[in-house]
Amino acid sequence: xxxxxxxFELFNAHAELIAQGGQELKxxxxxxxxxxxxxxxxxxxxxxxxxxxxxxxxxxxxLLHTSFNTxxxxxxxxxxxxxxxxxxxxxxxxxxxIYLYDxxxxxxxxxxxxxxxxxxxxxxxxxxxxxxxMDNGPAILKxxxxxxxxxxxxxxxxxxxxxxxxxxxxxxxxxxxLKAMYELLEIITDACEDVANIIEGIVLENS
Numbered sequence: 001x002x003x004x005x006x007x008f009e010l011f012n013a014h015a016e017l018i019a020q021g022g023q024e025l026k027x028x029x030x031x032x033x034x035x036x037x038x039x040x041x042x043x044x045x046x047x048x049x050x051x052x053x054x055x056x057x058x059x060x061x062x063l064l065h066t067s068f069n070t071x072x073x074x075x076x077x078x079x080x081x082x083x084x085x086x087x088x089x090x091x092x093x094x095x096x097x098i099y100l101y102d103x104x105x106x107x108x109x110x111x112x113x114x115x116x117x118x119x120x121x122x123x124x125x126x127x128x129x130x131x132x133x134m135d136n137g138p139a140i141l142k143x144x145x146x147x148x149x150x151x152x153x154x155x156x157x158x159x160x161x162x163x164x165x166x167x168x169x170x171x172x173x174x175x176x177x178l179k180a181m182y183e184l185l186e187i188i189t190d191a192c193e194d195v196a197n198i199i200e201g202i203v204l205e206n207s
Contacts, residue, residue: 005071005132006063007060007063007064007067007070007071007072007077008071008131008132010056010059010060010063010081011060011080011081011084011128011131012128013056014053014056014057014060014084014085014128015084015124015125015128015129016125017049017052017053017056017088018053018084018087018088018121018124018125019121019122019124019125020049021046021049021050021053021087021088021091021092021121022091022117022118022120022121022122023118023121024042024045024046024049024091025046025091025094025095025114025117025118025121025188026114026115026117026118027042028042028043028046028095028098028114029106029110029111029113029114029185030111030114032098032103032104032105032106032110033105033106033107033108033110033111035105037104037105039098039099040099042095043095043096043098043099046091046092046095047092047095049088050089050091050092053084053085053088054085056081057081057082057084057085060077060081061078061081064077071132072202073202073205076198076201076202076205079198080195080198080199080202083191083194083195083198084124084128084195086191086194087121087124087188087191087192087195090184090187090188090191091117093184093187094181094184094185094188097180097181097184098181101177101180103177103178103181106178106181107161107164107165107178109157109160109161109164109165109182110161110181110182110185112157112161113154113157113158113161113182113185113186113189114185116150116153116154116157116189117154117185117188117189117192119150120147120150120151120154120188120189120192121188121192123146123147123150123192123196124147124192124195124196126143127140127143127144127147127195127196127199128195128199130143131199131202131203134203134206137203137206137207140200140203141200141203143196144196144197144199144200144203147192147193147195147196148193148196150189150192151190151192154185154186154189155186158182158183158185158186161182162182165178165179165182
């Protein structure tokens, strides 16, 4: 594949891993909400996905340094792939925190946040897959707008979840653990919005 087209191939491969990571995250949270604390396999799966995505990120940056012509602005390519990688880094941070903090159970409210995370990841993938053709600009911008809306939904959901947590949780150690889990879930949606903002900028600049 020509060097220019290879960038989109790498973006697409990374975006697929983001969607997979979002699905594993949701399954991990669902298991803990249901009371199943045997989540080692889920955590390992997330680690493997993040590792594969890291390799794609490094390959993309290496290609950027060796390519004379690029299909998009060089800074935009670098910003996009690194912000895409941030999404999976934060998903891995959540999974590792669950392990390190020995979280055995999550409240039902975590399901709402993980649902939003998955939706954001899937829409980020959809937007990236359309980037190779700027005729897709209106569709891409619509997806970016949806991601921004979902990030706002996540902000509202975490405020509600935090309020309930501080009213009802009597165990201070458990409160600290759950507060950290909620905050990490919100950070994932923030990272998805960052990717959407970069994509939006690329579309507007190239339209």
